[in-house]
Amino acid sequence: MTDLWLPSLKTDTxxxxxxxxxxxxxxxxxxTQPSDxxxxxxxxxxxxxxxxxxTASHVIAVHFQTVAAANNWWR
Amino acid sequence: MTDLWLPSLKTDTxxxxxxxxxxxxxxxxxxTQPSDxxxxxxxxxxxxxxxxxxTASHVIAVHFQTVAAANNWWR
Amino acid sequence: MTDLWLPSLKTDTxxxxxxxxxxxxxxxxxxTQPSDxxxxxxxxxxxxxxxxxxTASHVIAVHFQTVAAANNWWR
Amino acid sequence: MTDLWLPSLKTDTxxxxxxxxxxxxxxxxxxTQPSDxxxxxxxxxxxxxxxxxxTASHVIAVHFQTVAAANNWWR
Amino acid sequence: MTDLWLPSLKTDTxxxxxxxxxxxxxxxxxxTQPSDxxxxxxxxxxxxxxxxxxTASHVIAVHFQTVAAANNWWR
Amino acid sequence: MTDLWLPSLKTDTxxxxxxxxxxxxxxxxxxTQPSDxxxxxxxxxxxxxxxxxxTASHVIAVHFQTVAAANNWWR
Numbered sequence: 539m540t541d542l543w544l545p546s547l548k549t550d551t552x553x554x555x556x557x558x559x560x561x562x563x564x565x566x567x568x569x570t571q572p573s574d575x576x577x578x579x580x581x582x583x584x585x586x587x588x589x590x591x592x593t594a595s596h597v598i599a600v601h602f603q604t605v606a607a608a609n610n611w612w613r
Numbered sequence: 614m615t616d617l618w619l620p621s622l623k624t625d626t627x628x629x630x631x632x633x634x635x636x637x638x639x640x641x642x643x644x645t646q647p648s649d650x651x652x653x654x655x656x657x658x659x660x661x662x663x664x665x666x667x668t669a670s671h672v673i674a675v676h677f678q679t680v681a682a683a684n685n686w687w688r
Numbered sequence: 689m690t691d692l693w694l695p696s697l698k699t700d701t702x703x704x705x706x707x708x709x710x711x712x713x714x715x716x717x718x719x720t721q722p723s724d725x726x727x728x729x730x731x732x733x734x735x736x737x738x739x740x741x742x743t744a745s746h747v748i749a750v751h752f753q754t755v756a757a758a759n760n761w762w763r
Numbered sequence: 764m765t766d767l768w769l770p771s772l773k774t775d776t777x778x779x780x781x782x783x784x785x786x787x788x789x790x791x792x793x794x795t796q797p798s799d800x801x802x803x804x805x806x807x808x809x810x811x812x813x814x815x816x817x818t819a820s821h822v823i824a825v826h827f828q829t830v831a832a833a834n835n836w837w838r
Numbered sequence: 839m840t841d842l843w844l845p846s847l848k849t850d851t852x853x854x855x856x857x858x859x860x861x862x863x864x865x866x867x868x869x870t871q872p873s874d875x876x877x878x879x880x881x882x883x884x885x886x887x888x889x890x891x892x893t894a895s896h897v898i899a900v901h902f903q904t905v906a907a908a909n910n911w912w913r
Numbered sequence: 914m915t916d917l918w919l920p921s922l923k924t925d926t927x928x929x930x931x932x933x934x935x936x937x938x939x940x941x942x943x944x945t946q947p948s949d950x951x952x953x954x955x956x957x958x959x960x961x962x963x964x965x966x967x968t969a970s971h972v973i974a975v976h977f978q979t980v981a982a983a984n985n986w987w988r
Contacts, residue, residue, distance in 0.1 A: 586651065603679045604899075608906060701770075706787070741802075745791030746825065761829075778917065817968045821971065824972050843928065876960070893971070907982075
């Protein structure tokens with residue numbers, strides 16, 4: 539993966555910061571399971587599983603802490 | 614999702630901050646599973662499952678840390 | 689829920705702060721499952737389940753971080 | 764519970780801080796399941812379950828963050 | 839393990855910091871299960887398990903908080 | 914346990930800090946299950962279980978946050 543996908547943690551708005559947190563969560567999965575095909579199959583399953591959706595939301599929450607701190611909480 | 618749903622992390626009170634943390638938790642799920650219908654079906658199940666309710670409360674707790682810091686703990 | 693239940697994160701003592709963390713954990717569950725009856729049924733089950741008790745303790749720990757920071761660790 | 768069990772987050776040493784983190788973890792369980800008898804029965808089971816022991820260690824880690832910060836990391 | 843594998847938490851870019859977080863997550867597993875052969879067998883299983891992939895992403899998120907703070911969020 | 918096992922959170926290098934985080938994770942388990950024999954039996958099982966290895970790595974990550982902060986991130 540030589541693409542530049544994370545140039546900065548700065549975002550213009552809290553909402554853009556939340557979307558970055560979602561992206562970081564997905565990149566954590568992608569760097570562990572690089573196959574698009576396998577991830578796509580798994581996605582079909584976990585999107586129907588509330589426990590996994592809550593866990594995915596948890597990971598987003600952890601990354602949102604980081605992004606919010608990086609942006610001084612958009613104060 | 615082009616709506617503005619997170620204009621700021623500032624809230625007037627700790628309680629409003631807690632409610633924002635609940636909203637952020639739900640948005641983490643919604644951005645992972647955008648279908649209102651699927652989320653509604655899953656909700657019926659997990660609302661009866663104490664382990665998932667505790668996990669949902671955990672995600673709220675993580676977001677509440679972020680919101681509280683953003684508001685300088687409403688000191 | 690229009691009650692005022694969280695007027696402040698300030699507490700006089702660390703122990704009162706811990707009790708507030710317990711309350712915040714429960715409110716996270718309550719705002720996800722508002723029915724007193726359902727929560728009461730679920731409580732009977734999870735109070736006998738050590739894994740869920742440890743998870744509940746985990747949520748308390750996360751909220752206690754927030755409350756302790758809000759009180760400057762009662763230094 | 765009207766006992767004073769948490770007078771302060773200050774400890775003389777990091778090791779005493781770790782022991783306080785263990786205590787806080789247990790108090791999180793105790794305040795959720797106050798029956799000594801039930802907790803004692805559950806303890807017999809989870810002490811033989813590695814997944815639950817790791818989770819208990821996780822809760823201790825979260826509290827240790829709080830205690831360490833309260834003590835300015837014993838610098 | 840006498841190799842030097844973690845000379846610094848500083849990275850030039852956020853993306854390099856994320857990659858370091860991935861490495862730290864893996865080292866946490868490796869120091870617990872040092873056998874390359876066992877880890878390789880386990881990897882084949884968990885790479886197909888969405889719940890475990892999300893959990894792996896969670897660990898990366900926690901380490902990314904640390905790395906980001908170490909780099910002053912690359913501000 | 915009257916041994917001195919945690920004299921300080923200071924380490925000379927990030928890598929030594931990571932090793933201290935591993936130690937803290939294990940001490941969290943040991944203080945919950947003091948029997949060397951039981952822990953040794955459990956270890957044989959969880960070392961073959963990827964989900965538990967990832968969870969162990971998670972606990973290390975939380976402690977590494979604490980140790981890194983205590984060392985001002987070795988800046």
